[in-house]
Amino acid sequence: MERNYRKLWWQHCLAIIGFSVIPLLIVNYSLYKLFDRIYTEKVMDSLRSEVENRRDSIDLFFRERIAQLYTIANTNTFQQMTDEGYLNRIFEIMHAKSDSYMDIGVIDNEGRHLAYVGPYYEMLKQVNYKNEFWFNAVKANGLYISDIFMGFRKVPHFIIAVMVREKNTSWILRVTINLKNIDDIVQKAWAGTLSDAFIVNKKNVLQTRPRFGGNFLEVPAFPEYMSDSLKSHPYPDYSATVATKLERVTYSGMDAFFAAVPIDSTKWILVIKENPDEILTPLAKGQHWMLLLTAAGLAIIATGAALFTNTLINRIKETDRENDTNSDMLLQANKMIALSKMAAGIAHEVNNPLASIAEKAGWLKDLLAEEDIAGSANFAEFNESVDKIEQHVARARKIIHNLLGFARRMEPAKEKINVNNLLDETAGFLENEARYVNIRIDKQYEDNVPVITSDLSQIQQVVLNLLNNAIDAIGHDGTVTVSSHYHEKTSEVEINVADTGKGIAENDLNKIFDPFFTTKEVGKGTGLGLSISYSIIEKLGGKMKVQSKVGKGTVFTILLPKH
Amino acid sequence: MDTLRVLIVDDEDDFRETIVKRLNARKIQSEGAASGVKALEVLKDKDFDVIVLDVKMPDMDGIETLRHIKKLKPETEVIMLTGHASVEFGLKGMQLGAFDYVMKPAPLNELLDTIGQAYNKKRGLIH
Numbered sequence: 101m102e103r104n105y106r107k108l109w110w111q112h113c114l115a116i117i118g119f120s121v122i123p124l125l126i127v128n129y130s131l132y133k134l135f136d137r138i139y140t141e142k143v144m145d146s147l148r149s150e151v152e153n154r155r156d157s158i159d160l161f162f163r164e165r166i167a168q169l170y171t172i173a174n175t176n177t178f179q180q181m182t183d184e185g186y187l188n189r190i191f192e193i194m195h196a197k198s199d200s201y202m203d204i205g206v207i208d209n210e211g212r213h214l215a216y217v218g219p220y221y222e223m224l225k226q227v228n229y230k231n232e233f234w235f236n237a238v239k240a241n242g243l244y245i246s247d248i249f250m251g252f253r254k255v256p257h258f259i260i261a262v263m264v265r266e267k268n269t270s271w272i273l274r275v276t277i278n279l280k281n282i283d284d285i286v287q288k289a290w291a292g293t294l295s296d297a298f299i300v301n302k303k304n305v306l307q308t309r310p311r312f313g314g315n316f317l318e319v320p321a322f323p324e325y326m327s328d329s330l331k332s333h334p335y336p337d338y339s340a341t342v343a344t345k346l347e348r349v350t351y352s353g354m355d356a357f358f359a360a361v362p363i364d365s366t367k368w369i370l371v372i373k374e375n376p377d378e379i380l381t382p383l384a385k386g387q388h389w390m391l392l393l394t395a396a397g398l399a400i401i402a403t404g405a406a407l408f409t410n411t412l413i414n415r416i417k418e419t420d421r422e423n424d425t426n427s428d429m430l431l432q433a434n435k436m437i438a439l440s441k442m443a444a445g446i447a448h449e450v451n452n453p454l455a456s457i458a459e460k461a462g463w464l465k466d467l468l469a470e471e472d473i474a475g476s477a478n479f480a481e482f483n484e485s486v487d488k489i490e491q492h493v494a495r496a497r498k499i500i501h502n503l504l505g506f507a508r509r510m511e512p513a514k515e516k517i518n519v520n521n522l523l524d525e526t527a528g529f530l531e532n533e534a535r536y537v538n539i540r541i542d543k544q545y546e547d548n549v550p551v552i553t554s555d556l557s558q559i560q561q562v563v564l565n566l567l568n569n570a571i572d573a574i575g576h577d578g579t580v581t582v583s584s585h586y587h588e589k590t591s592e593v594e595i596n597v598a599d600t601g602k603g604i605a606e607n608d609l610n611k612i613f614d615p616f617f618t619t620k621e622v623g624k625g626t627g628l629g630l631s632i633s634y635s636i637i638e639k640l641g642g643k644m645k646v647q648s649k650v651g652k653g654t655v656f657t658i659l660l661p662k663h
Numbered sequence: 664m665d666t667l668r669v670l671i672v673d674d675e676d677d678f679r680e681t682i683v684k685r686l687n688a689r690k691i692q693s694e695g696a697a698s699g700v701k702a703l704e705v706l707k708d709k710d711f712d713v714i715v716l717d718v719k720m721p722d723m724d725g726i727e728t729l730r731h732i733k734k735l736k737p738e739t740e741v742i743m744l745t746g747h748a749s750v751e752f753g754l755k756g757m758q759l760g761a762f763d764y765v766m767k768p769a770p771l772n773e774l775l776d777t778i779g780q781a782y783n784k785k786r787g788l789i790h
Contacts, residue, residue: 459768
């Protein structure tokens, strides 16, 4: 049965690749996942500390402002503070060490702006704050920090106001805080080139100017620059955040880390946004390396699998070929044994009647020699018939003897034989005959062919048979090449008899060693020569092979052991 | 000169009888025996110069018969008649004292030659 080597190759190759690649991929994938998780956690942690640090700075800023305001409000009397000259001196002291304050004002219980120091004197001096939202809030709580608003001055700003109780009345000290101070603190969180930080109030309205996403008093959104227009997508709403919140958000095609934390002293929420592409660059690099290494690993595995499978398949092919040859030879040997047994049986059975026929014919001949019969009319016919009977008995006997020769089991002799001499001598028998039909016998003997121990006459019989066949196969005009060769590895002597004859059809090749197989005309050959040769060589421990190509010629090869 | 006396031992009737007839026609006094046992019986009463003995016979084969003959009449020469494949038997027969072996089917001339030689040996002409 012919194996499908290609299929086997693929099966084997894929099995190796499968069993190596799957674990490799699993390991690499889980390593990558682990690395990714750890790294992302690290990034999240640093983001958390970043946002909380910023929050603490802002908190500290507000606490300091509030403390300062309380101190000023409680160490000065309402009387003193409503004196604008006095207030101006105080503002200058406050302003000397910090540019956080833009202006300062004193408002009485009824909302009247009694004193003001700042750039909007003309605009704000006459204002009554009685109906403003923050005026009531500060009266209720004693302290008020506003969101950013436009107010009377129509400029975004925010204020800190404290209420002071003095005897049976109360008054309010109000300052406007420079927005730049808060911006400065928040902007320190703009770490990467794509990161952003801003503050929103409880209504998700921007309190600082973000790097990318909008302006004061707008809803935070990130802009997307399209070819023809500018679209903006709102950021997630963190206005309800009550504790530090970290998340990775993917929306509208944007991937971002967000950290949000409420600022204790105000009602604001600090939001930091980081771009994962930037923050996770080492991870992406790691990913590249891992992909590269995985690809390299796959390539090595695939190449290795292919090479290994090639070697393996070649070995299997070789073994199969050997097995085929062996089983062919075994089959041939078994066939020979069975056939020789049958041949011997038939020969014996035919021998006895043949002997009787021969004797009867002999007897007839004896009788024909007597004179009275010699005178009969048909004497000549009788005589000829008896001669023919004897002639054909002789022919039959020859066949039987050949057949028995094929079947005989004589112990082969052990003699020292010079193979080249043997070939030379045997070829010599036929040289004249060959020359007559213009066939050249070419001798190519190797000098290193050793003396072997075998049966000279039997080998000679085989070689003679092969030479005869070769000459018959050519007919006339051609070359018979007799060559010898020594295989040192196997200690075998090889004898080749090659002819330039008509060759043997492929169908016939496996039958030529069978007894009675002949391509010669009926009566010309018994078909026993090659089968006898085969069994002789087999008995001598050798091998006999044939190669042939129709129209080119035939080579018979004999391999004989040195001992 | 005494007449040459030959005993042909073979289980093939046609073969045996024809050989006997042909030998007798050549002035050789000959008889046939269809088996080893019969041959031994005949030998008890008569002497022969040469016995032609088929190797392959039912009941008692040629080798066995040869042993008995050599015990009974050691001076009688025996020619073994053998098939080609049983050359070993021929050779074994010679070890046991047979004069020669002839392969069957043999032309009569060949057999006559051998019989003649055996007879000569018996008469001490050759050794």
